[in-house]
Amino acid sequence: MSARVIAVSNRKGGTAKTTTTVNLATALGGRGWRVLVVDLDSQGHAGLGFGVKAAPGQTTVHDVFRGAGASLRDGVRATASPNVDVLPADRAFEGTATAPPLALAAALEPLAGTYQVVLIDTAPTADALLVSALASAHHVLVPTILHHLAIDGVGQFARSFFRVATTLNAGLHGLSILPVQVDLRVTMQREILERLAVQFGRERVLAGIRPDVALAEAFGRQQPVKEFKPRTRSVEDFELLCDNVISKIIKAER
Ligand SMILES: Nc1ncnc2c1ncn2[C@@H]1O[C@H](COP(=O)(O)OP(=O)(O)OP(=O)(O)O)[C@@H](O)[C@H]1O
Numbered sequence: 330m331s332a333r334v335i336a337v338s339n340r341k342g343g344t345a346k347t348t349t350t351v352n353l354a355t356a357l358g359g360r361g362w363r364v365l366v367v368d369l370d371s372q373g374h375a376g377l378g379f380g381v382k383a384a385p386g387q388t389t390v391h392d393v394f395r396g397a398g399a400s401l402r403d404g405v406r407a408t409a410s411p412n413v414d415v416l417p418a419d420r421a422f423e424g425t426a427t428a429p430p431l432a433l434a435a436a437l438e439p440l441a442g443t444y445q446v447v448l449i450d451t452a453p454t455a456d457a458l459l460v461s462a463l464a465s466a467h468h469v470l471v472p473t474i475l476h477h478l479a480i481d482g483v484g485q486f487a488r489s490f491f492r493v494a495t496t497l498n499a500g501l502h503g504l505s506i507l508p509v510q511v512d513l514r515v516t517m518q519r520e521i522l523e524r525l526a527v528q529f530g531r532e533r534v535l536a537g538i539r540p541d542v543a544l545a546e547a548f549g550r551q552q553p554v555k556e557f558k559p560r561t562r563s564v565e566d567f568e569l570l571c572d573n574v575i576s577k578i579i580k581a582e583r
Pocket residue numbers: 341342343344345346347348349370374451452453509510511538539540541542544545546548563
C-alpha cells in the first residue's frame with residue numbers, strides 16, 4: 330500500500346496550517362497509521378511542533394530544491410508521537426526552487442512504501458514550493474478562518490489547485506476545507522460556513538476546530554496538544570477530523 334499524500338495549504342498566513350498538520354498527524358499516528366510530516370515551510374514550524382529541528386548539514390526536504398538529488402530518507406527523524414516521523418525544513422532556505430515542479434514528488438516516492446499517510450505543511454505563499462506540494466499530493470486540506478476573506482482566499486487557492494491538477498498531477502483529485510477557530514454562536518461565521526458549502530460543495534467542508542488556547546500553549550512546548558493537554562477540546566476536534574480524513578480522504582479515494 331502506497332502512502333496517501335495530503336498537502337495542508339492556504340495562501341493566507343496564520344490559518345492553522347501547521348497546527349492542523351501537527352495535530353492531525355498525531356491523531357492519525359495514535360490510530361496506528363504510519364505518518365510522515367514533511368515540513369516544506371522554511372519557517373520550520375511543523376518540525377518545531379514536535380521539537381524537531383534539522384542541525385546544519387543534515388538532510389532536509391529543501392535539499393530537493395537545490396537540485397542535489399537528495400535521498401530524503403536520510404533526513405527523516407522520529408518524534409515522541411507514536412507512528413509519526415518528520416522530515417524537517419531547512420530554516421536557512423531562502424531561495425526559490427531551482428528543481429522542476431515534479432522533483433519533490435519524485436524524491437518522496439521512495440518513502441511512499443514506508444508510510445500510509447504523508448502530510449505536507451506548506452508556507453503561506455503561492456510559489457514554486459506550493460506548486461511542488463500540490464504536484465506531490467492526492468488531496469489538499471485548506472484550513473481557513475471563517476471571516477469574509479475566507480471565500481476569496483479559498484477561491485484563489487482552488488484556481489491553483491485546478492491548474493496543477495490539470496497540468497502536472499492527474500492524481501490530485503480532492504480538496505477539503507477545514508474551518509478553524511470555529512464559534513457558531515457568531516452569526517457571521519454561520520453565514521460564511523454556509524457560503525463555503527454553497528460555493529465549493531457541502532461535501533468539501535469538514536467539521537471544524539473550535540478556538541482553544543491550549544493549541545498555542547502546546548506549540549510553545551513543542552508538543553502536539555494531545556500530549557500537552559489530553560482533555561482539552563481541540564483534542565476532541567482533531568480526533569473527529571481524523572475520523573473524517575480516514576473515511577472521506579484516505580479510504581474513499583483509493
Ligand atoms: N483552533 C485554534 N484556537 C486557537 N488558536 C489557534 C487555533 N488554531 C491555530 N491557532 C493559533 O493560531 C496561530 C497560527 O497558527 P499556525 O501557525 O498553525 O498557522 P499557519 O497557517 O501555519 O501560519 P503560517 O501561515 O505562518 O505558516 C498560532 O498561534 C496557533 O497556535
